[in-house]
Structures are given as C-alpha cells and as structure tokens.
Amino acid sequence: PDIFSDPKEDMSYGWYVPVFSLYVLWTEREKLVKSLGAPSWAGLVATLPFLFLGFLGVRGEQVRFEIVGFVGLLIGLVWAMFGTRTARQILFPALFLLFCIPLQSYLDIVTVHLRLMAVSVAFEILKGCGVEIVREGTMLFSPTGAFSIDVAEPCSGMRSLFAMMALTAGYAYFTQPTWFRRGLLFALSVPIAIVGNVSRILSIVLIAATCSSDFATGFYHDYSGYVVFLVAVFLMVATGGLITKGAERCARS
8 A cells, every 4th residue: 555655654664564474374384274174153253343443444544444454354254264273373474464554653752752762872872982972852963063963753763663573573483482482572672673773873973973974964874774674683683592592491490
C-alpha cells in the first residue's frame, strides 16, 4: 500500500514482512502438513470479531484495522479448518505480519522522548571524550560555531526501532529454541535500536567536529543509516550469543 512510502510513516521495510512470513511457512512446511487436523467450531467463532474489525477498517478506510482484522482472520480460519495444532504452527508467521501496521504517526510523544534521550546520551559521551559541544533541546553545536546539528523528527530512531524489532523477531525465532529466550532477545531489540541511533548521532557530530560540517550533515548524514544498521545487527548477534551461552551455563549447573 501507499502508506508504506508515506514520509510520515517511512516504512520501506514493510514490503519484506510478508515475504519473511512466507519464508517461515516454507521452511516449516513439513511440520505444517503433519499438524493438519479436524475442523474446529471454536476457530470459526474466533474469526467473527476480526471479520467485524476488518469490515470497520474497509468502511472507515483505516488500514491499521484492516491489517489486524486480516491477521486475526488468517489465524482463525486456519484454526477453523485444520484445528488447534495447525493454528499454533502458523501463529508466529501470521503475527509477524503485524509489523506492517504503520504506527509512527501515532507515536509523536514517544518520538520526542526518543530524540531527547538520544541527544542527551550523545552529548554526555561527547563531553566525556573532550569534545567542545553545547546542547539546546535536540540541537548539538560547537561553541565556536564550527558546526550545528539538529536531531530532527526523522532522526528520532523510530523507523530503525520498528525495523530492528522486526529483524530481531525473525532472528530470534530461528536462533533461539525456546519462546522465553526468543522473547528476551526481542525485548532487547529496543535498547539495541536506541544504541544504534546514538551511534549515528555520535558519528555525525564527530565527523562535523574533526572533518567537515557540510560533509557530515550532507553526504554522510544521508548514508549514515548504514551505521545504525551495522551497529544494531552486531549488537543483536552478540546479544543472542550471550543469551545462548547463559542458557547453556544454567543447563550445566
């Protein structure tokens, strides 16, 4: 849908969400076939509220209601036709589709706090490293006027947060054997994304302070999203490894 490319939402990663859900179903197709059972009236009843929610979404042109209704109907219909075991088998790939829901424009308060927190952390780190810098709200600038950087709303890290949550959910599903460990790694995707965004702000300021302000706020700023991605992916993999090692130690003790 067009909402994925809406500048207010900036959900270009949303196109990959259904592809990953289909990939999960394909890799677990043998388990899916073995789980097929008898129809269930309970599943049919479970579809009714989501059918109504989808109807409201279509009539009111509310794509968020439509997505939630579609996901609920998907699970409910599988439950109704093939039973509880099959519904459980498709539960994760179906719920993963909820990452297609555009929420950024509804979370303005969270966005503001993310910006302030990221700027505050970056400021303290830069001061600790001996960089002469002044902070005013979401702005970081040199007292000599050599550079001035405003962490605007698109740089709040909200997009990277949602994208990182989706990536971590998929990574955790395939690398962690229990739902507790998967949930733990998924929960840690929030601080991981925040650290990645702080790293981006730090790198922009450091380049502006040591090299060129125009380069830092121009070319480098436009491509610094890769810094967030690389740092966040490294932290995700490292955190997953620590969770695995911790679980192995607990099992041995």
